[in-house]
Amino acid sequence: MAKISAVIITFNEAKNIGRCIESLQPVVDEFIILDSLSTDDTCDIIKRHGLTPVQRAWTGYSESKNYANSLTTGDYILSIDADEALSPALQQAILQVKAAPKAEVYEVNRLTNYCGHWIRHSGWYPEYKIRLFKKGLTQWAGLIHEELIFNQTAYTTQRLEGDLYHYSYPTIESHIRKIIPYSALAAEKDFKAGKRYRLVTHGLIKPWFMFMKKYFLQAGFLDGFYGFVIAVNSAYERYLRYLRFHELRKNQSTR
Structure with missing residues (x-):
């Protein structure tokens, strides 16, 4: 069985982080939460869920995610933002990966919630994102809309069933x-x-x-x-x- 490490970077995510953690707990074996010195209740909420955040000054999206990835001990990394959460169907799909991995890279379909409404068109859905990948296979690059750069040209990819809920825009x-x-x-x-x-x-x-x-x-x-x-x-x-x-x-x- 493969071990999965969840990686989350946070800064003042008190409104989101609890929901994110709770969706991951039935699925992952390890949490690496890199907090950029939040000034709200983010860290308190993380601790109430039995986890300890790693605190470090902000150094940019790609560098922060790469640093957090380096702290993981799992076979696979599940990279997720604090304002995202796994749907029940996606949880089940990831549990199947844990039991018998068939690829090195997995894509998920992100569904965005905009002001309380799910957006299924407007070029926002379907929106496939690589979020689950074998450790050591790739790293993040770019200042904005960071992307994964792979260390090898050949790797196997699979799409997972279910949605990654994205609560990015409450207003x-x-x-x-x-x-x-x-x-x-x-x-x-x-x-x-x-x-x-x-x-x-x-x-x-x-x-x-x-x-x-x-x-x-x-x-x-x-x-x-x-x-x-x-x-x-x-x-x-x-x-x-x-x-x-x-x-x-x-x-x-x-x-």
Whole structure:
């Protein structure tokens, strides 16, 4: 039987961490929770569940996850965010992996809860993510939307039944608050890579196309009011990218 280690990174996740841990407890053999010096009740909640967080100053998503992975002792790592939880069907699928692993890498289908509503369209579902993988096979890379880089070109992959519940946006405001720093990081990444942003293309066409894509091409209208909100906010994120890029270019010219 394979041993599975759960890895979670936290910072002020008091609203989410309890639900996350409780969904993992029937499945995993070890918890590695790396906390970036939370100032709310996150660590108290972790301890009430019989676990001890590892506390360490924030060093970025990829570096933090790689450090936490290095602390695990299991055969497989289950990498999960504090605002996520395993559905009962996904729990059963992972228990089957524990009993008889058939692959080195497993994908899960993430289902996002937006303001209390499950989003099944808008390009948000299905959304397959690699979250369960053999230890030592891969590492995280990237400043935003970190991704797994594999140490070998050949490995076996399988998709698991069930959903990974994602409670990322309890309010519309929380979505907007997340958009602002992510758009800035995306623009800064493109700026450093030497890309060029133009007013008509990036400031006007791309935001408008993003709305059309989310709401019509990806059937966001079937998600009702919140599908419309997601489409608007997605367009807004693209527009903010342009503004941040323009600001960076202007500052460079001034210097």
